[in-house]
Amino acid sequence: MAMIAFKCPDIEVVVVDISVARINAWNSDRLPIFEPGLEDVVKGCRGRNLFFSYDVEKHVAAADIVFVSVNTPTKTRGLGAGKAADLTYWESAARMIADVSKSDKIVVEKSTVPVKTAEAIEKILTHNNKGINFQILSNPEFLAEGTAIEDLAKPDRVLIGGRETPEGQKAIEALKAVYAHWVPEENIITMNLWSAELSKLAANAILAQRISSINAMSALCEATGADVSEVAYAVGKDSRIGPKFLNASVGFGGSCFQKDILNLVYICECNGLTEVANYWKQVVQINDYQKSRFVKRVVSSMFNTVSGKKIAILGFAFKKDTGDTRETAAIDVCHGLLGDNAKISIYDPQVTADQIMRDLAMNKFDWDHPQHLQPMSPTAAKKVDVVWDAYEATKNAHGVCILTEWDEFKKLDYKKVYDGMQKPAFIFDGRNVINVEELRKIGFIVYSVGKPL
Ligand code: UGA
Numbered sequence: 001m002a003m004i005a006f007k008c009p010d011i012e013v014v015v016v017d018i019s020v021a022r023i024n025a026w027n028s029d030r031l032p033i034f035e036p037g038l039e040d041v042v043k044g045c046r047g048r049n050l051f052f053s054y055d056v057e058k059h060v061a062a063a064d065i066v067f068v069s070v071n072t073p074t075k076t077r078g079l080g081a082g083k084a085a086d087l088t089y090w091e092s093a094a095r096m097i098a099d100v101s102k103s104d105k106i107v108v109e110k111s112t113v114p115v116k117t118a119e120a121i122e123k124i125l126t127h128n129n130k131g132i133n134f135q136i137l138s139n140p141e142f143l144a145e146g147t148a149i150e151d152l153a154k155p156d157r158v159l160i161g162g163r164e165t166p167e168g169q170k171a172i173e174a175l176k177a178v179y180a181h182w183v184p185e186e187n188i189i190t191m192n193l194w195s196a197e198l199s200k201l202a203a204n205a206i207l208a209q210r211i212s213s214i215n216a217m218s219a220l221c222e223a224t225g226a227d228v229s230e231v232a233y234a235v236g237k238d239s240r241i242g243p244k245f246l247n248a249s250v251g252f253g254g255s256c257f258q259k260d261i262l263n264l265v266y267i268c269e270c271n272g273l274t275e276v277a278n279y280w281k282q283v284v285q286i287n288d289y290q291k292s293r294f295v296k297r298v299v300s301s302m303f304n305t306v307s308g309k310k311i312a313i314l315g316f317a318f319k320k321d322t323g324d325t326r327e328t329a330a331i332d333v334c335h336g337l338l339g340d341n342a343k344i345s346i347y348d349p350q351v352t353a354d355q356i357m358r359d360l361a362m363n364k365f366d367w368d369h370p371q372h373l374q375p376m377s378p379t380a381a382k383k384v385d386v387v388w389d390a391y392e393a394t395k396n397a398h399g400v401c402i403l404t405e406w407d408e409f410k411k412l413d414y415k416k417v418y419d420g421m422q423k424p425a426f427i428f429d430g431r432n433v434i435n436v437e438e439l440r441k442i443g444f445i446v447y448s449v450g451k452p453l
Pocket of ligand 1: 112141142143144145146204207211244245246247248249250251252253254255256257318319320
């Protein structure tokens, strides 16, 4: 929304949220999320045509276009638990829009939703407010965290789905006119609602599938002496495949890939497509396998036990250039190591100690439901230490695990790290950021995903 305000000075954008604390943060000098370049965009138009408010109803009533970006986590209980998207927040947003509207509105689905959600939303809106014409559009977001501003400024495509009626087409044109302020017309794609909704799930599923494919290869590389980076390079040179998204890793994380695939699996199952559901489920299963394979590698290399040993964790965010930890592989890896009674010392340049402790105390799928949060047991908490420097984390450690590809981990003084560690000094690179040869020369015992041992 900040980018829309930034690029369209003639449009007034009001971001509303029921959380007063969140809105206050957006109105302050310290934005509530870390995203390179975002601060400049927000400060460039806040108070001009970009406003943040918790007076939700007033601003929704006044708007011509309402973007709904509420979260759609995986359901934790009831029908479809563990797979289906929980649309509670979406439904209550739709009911509120219906309640407060006095003029016609275009309601835009920005959150990722199951296919056919627009139909349900349309029913809620029209049955609760008979006098008003609501047009529902699907306008899924394709930005990635860490590169959000670049992705928004120069999107590969903007996708708008709408009804094939004259009113639907008019609504599509209205939203198209917003993006046309800065996106070339040929990059704004329009289609029917269901195609647009499904395209978002399909894009994320196929991206995640590429990662699980290369991660599956990484296991075979380790077993055979091949090098996964060389394999990925050779494969990516095929112009039909392309070089992006072929980096083997400790496993993909983030709030979207797993959630969207599980949602896709559920939709397939509901439509009786068992084989298709099983195919996509495998992408998540390989990801879980990759995380547990990493933990096993750490434990087995360190003489089959890490009990009482200090392990440094470098990087906790699910990828570099973000402070976001949702579904980060680091949570599962830390749980695995704590399960074997290790003492862990964590350093991430953007994630706070509070956040890390909360993440480690939560059960899977709980990040969206903090009311279910259990405090970490005092015994477990004693084994976790969060520090603000990589050298501090690695001091006296028996092993180091690199779990996020932060640039600074490429440039660490590894001789200094080595000198401060217990011997033999182990390093497990879950992101292939270090120079294996150089570190072996220093004296480290090195494991790097998909590389010869
Ligand atoms: C992803 C998609 O890339 C966006 O297009 C989409 O809009 C977004 O989800 C969403 O649905 O909101 P995001 O999760 O922010 O974006 O980040 P990605 O860059 O896709 O990375 C996801 C995970 O995959 C990270 O843990 C990353 O480290 C991992 N990854 C990525 C790999 O392990 N290997 C790769 O080659 C690429």
